Amino acid sequence: METPTAQAALDLAPSDVQRVPVTFEINGKTHRFEIEPWTTLLDLLRERCHLSGTKKGCDHGQCGACTAIVDGQRINTCLALAAVRDGASITTVEGLADGDTLHPVQQAFIDHDAFQCGYCTPGQICSAVAMLAEGHAKNADDIRELMSGNLCRCGAYTNIVAAILDAAERSDQPLTAPGARP
Numbered sequence: 687m688e689t690p691t692a693q694a695a696l697d698l699a700p701s702d703v704q705r706v707p708v709t710f711e712i713n714g715k716t717h718r719f720e721i722e723p724w725t726t727l728l729d730l731l732r733e734r735c736h737l738s739g740t741k742k743g744c745d746h747g748q749c750g751a752c753t754a755i756v757d758g759q760r761i762n763t764c765l766a767l768a769a770v771r772d773g774a775s776i777t778t779v780e781g782l783a784d785g786d787t788l789h790p791v792q793q794a795f796i797d798h799d800a801f802q803c804g805y806c807t808p809g810q811i812c813s814a815v816a817m818l819a820e821g822h823a824k825n826a827d828d829i830r831e832l833m834s835g836n837l838c839r840c841g842a843y844t845n846i847v848a849a850i851l852d853a854a855e856r857s858d859q860p861l862t863a864p865g866a867r868p
């Protein structure tokens with residue numbers, strides 16, 4: 687059998703591409719799609735589900751703006767092929783609130799003014815929610831380390847750390863924050 691060349695692959699018309707059926711639970715609802723094999727979770731969320739809270743910053747796994755919670759883990763959705771994650775349960779920033787009641791991390795970001803332009807904020811919040819659930823953060827320094835994959839070009843880090851500390855203290859498992867310098 688003849689092996690397809692790279693040029694042959696590039697010459698494929700969109701209609702020649704075999705689409706992949708996938709199913710996801712997104713923010714508690716089941717969604718089915720037929721997607722091109724190269725579709726990322728980020729593009730699926732933004733372009734097919736119109737969940738634009740998940741942001742495209744670098745599109746290269748370097749900024750964390752695209753963070754969502756997939757099967758309980760925070761991931762950079764720009765690096766995740768949707769076809770590989772078929773069947774996953776996904777929570778985006780749009781799925782964190784309980785009706786009109788914001789998630790404690792969302793409320794803490796508001797209370798602490800933990801954003802400026804807001805572009806990084808959905809990723810920061812999703813990352814913080816999953817990070818607190820991981821249970822490794824014991825103080826502000828841990829938060830800085832464990833949130834280091836989420837960049838903020840506005841430099842709102844001081845208030846972001848304060849918000850996460852506050853959210854943790856409002857939860858069942860408050861962090862101890864000796865020497866905290868939020």
Ligand code: FES
Pocket residue numbers: 741742743744745746747748749750751752753762763764765
């Ligand atoms: S957009 Fe995914 S890490 Fe930057």
Ligand code: FES
Pocket residue numbers: 800801802803804805806807837838839840841842
């Ligand atoms: S608030 Fe602007 S990038 Fe973080």
